[in-house]
Amino acid sequence: MNTEIGSKGKESRRRLLETAAIEFATQGFHDTKVSTIVKKAGLTQPSFYLYFTSKEAIFEELVTNFYSNLRKLTESLRLVSGIEQIDVSKRVLAAVESVFRFLGSDPHLTRIGFFLSPEAIQIKSNLTLVLKENLLAEQRLGYFNPELDMDIVAECLTGMIVHLTNSYLLPGTKDSESLAAQVVNLLINGMLPK
Amino acid sequence: MNTEIGSKGKESRRRLLETAAIEFATQGFHDTKVSTIVKKAGLTQPSFYLYFTSKEAIFEELVTNFYSNLRKLTESLRLVSGIEQIDVSKRVLAAVESVFRFLGSDPHLTRIGFFLSPEAIQIKSNLTLVLKENLLAEQRLGYFNPELDMDIVAECLTGMIVHLTNSYLLPGTKDSESLAAQVVNLLINGMLPK
């Protein structure tokens, strides 16, 4: 931990992170053994501790990576809301689509951050928050029913996204675009016949 | 060894299940120790194995309990759909409300069955299935937009229910009735202004 890490070390460290992500995502935290990680990364146990202080630490780093990526996404969502778009549906659709695309971009990390980490609740609520803000802005502009409690709406949207991610996106059964389209259509138009 | 369990034994067994449910729900499977369960249940470790063959077994029994309760609920939902009700909203509301009430009735078991068990996906899909069937029936009767893919709608509904359960119901922040009302209103009417 003392010595500076050169390019070879960085590569080893990267490989450990990558392998660990797969293991954690598929086996869970406890059933993932340090011995397995290093074996699959082509290293030995002591090397692991050259780069990470503990099994907890590498897990936490993965969670943090996911979280900070998610934050970048939510930042961008906040900005997008200002950009002009033809109609509300399209604007919301674009947002939800980008969320699904993000979640599908690194399935292992998503599984870890959303379903395995103790901070999952906090992480999800970060997403909920930005969704709510955008929805509130639209509501103020008169695009949405003013009686809706946007706290709940945002939670519902998060719930749908999380669940569909688990059911269709991570297994690869459906793609981000079609999921987003259906979620947004349902949410905006409701179920009643036209 | 294989003698029938008397009343005292039944009581011990019940206490173990009860304690285990709390521990599993709050600590997770791996961080729950058999030693802790028995200590809190006022027994010793060997006694545990008088009633359960393993730590996995008691966990599985809790999951099974949750699952079979859920099945009873879904059976009742199927029946209810036949019963006459003034309008669609009321019928759907009644269903969603009963689901929330069920999920809130034993929070520890819900947490275990929905969030901790490896069968969580299967269990949720059982709920999704019955929701879908009911929605399909209404759709066939013309109450819902015929273009809606009820598979997705049901998954979305499940997603909302699961997430709100986690965010509001289990922590006790909101009650089943208000949660159900808001979910159903949103789902049926959508977000557009009237």
Added chain:
Amino acid sequence: MNTEIGSKGKESRRRLLETAAIEFATQGFHDTKVSTIVKKAGLTQPSFYLYFTSKEAIFEELVTNFYSNLRKLTESLRLVSGIEQIDVSKRVLAAVESVFRFLGSDPHLTRIGFFLSPEAIQIKSNLTLVLKENLLAEQRLGYFNPELDMDIVAECLTGMIVHLTNSYLLPGTKDSESLAAQVVNLLINGMLPK
């Protein structure tokens, strides 16, 4: 750690303490392995942790045992000082002799308490203190040179005792009585010819 310890358990615990004392005394703390202790005590590693929370804990218990035995001795020395004795030499001799006898009674514990434990300094200073008090009492009664700094004298006496214990008593080269006699004679009469 939870369950009450019955007679069989007490015996196992005693055996572990006994074995550990030998190992620590002969190998030192770090070179004593828990695996060795349990093997020599006829047990397995987990059993060790049934009775002691850690390797540090069993070591500390041995140190504490030594220390509390020593305290009993020093208490008795304090009392003895009141008892009438023919002359000073005899009184001092009796005290020093009892110290040597104590130190020789459990050589392993003595080695641990005096030479291996981090509290060794404190433990020795406890002995020094009681020696000083007794010497001071005699000095006040006019039996000793009033110019002597009894702090230093007591430290010197402790130093002699500790060193001779290490050089002659623990190896078994000389016995308590002769060691005490020579130390006391030297200390009281000095080296000058009569």
Added chain:
Amino acid sequence: MNTEIGSKGKESRRRLLETAAIEFATQGFHDTKVSTIVKKAGLTQPSFYLYFTSKEAIFEELVTNFYSNLRKLTESLRLVSGIEQIDVSKRVLAAVESVFRFLGSDPHLTRIGFFLSPEAIQIKSNLTLVLKENLLAEQRLGYFNPELDMDIVAECLTGMIVHLTNSYLLPGTKDSESLAAQVVNLLINGMLPK
């Protein structure tokens, strides 16, 4: 690999020895890590093995340094005994004083040689030996009580010196001169009133 050590290398080697002495003296052998030594010496682990074959080796070298310094001292003590001095007390005092001064000159090395090394007993007995020889010479000249067993007297003197070194000299509470004065006075005159 086997090249001579240049001035830069000598400096590194010296720094390692110096740092190691501090670490060993304050942490003990096992709790001193090679990684810590090199870090504090501003080097890396492989460099350590450029100068010392093992952790044991550097420790041994420190012990040897102490031992050979001590031998120089004992040689000088042997010589001094021939030099004329006004009276016995002064001669003995000079000897004890020089011992204390030596022991106080490099506290870390003293701690290592006297209290940490496995050869501590042998090292101390070297000191004891020369003290005994000097005392015996004086005794033969009639300056000391002919009945005294000089083996024991020398051991006692060593014990006092060692203990006072630990209690007062190394902590810096008292200086060599006053310690020597009190030890010698006590030893020569004894405790009885004049």
Added chain:
DNA sequence: TATGAATGAGCATTCATTCAT
């Protein structure tokens, strides 16, 4: 029905040491 005592199997972590450069 219950328990005091014991254990097999495993796991994270540490550290002195070395290889290749």
Added chain:
DNA sequence: TATGAATGAATGCTCATTCAT
């Protein structure tokens, strides 16, 4: 003369589980 990277070999400790009573 120096170091980034890596490792062999241990070791303390935990936990679910069982034996004998």
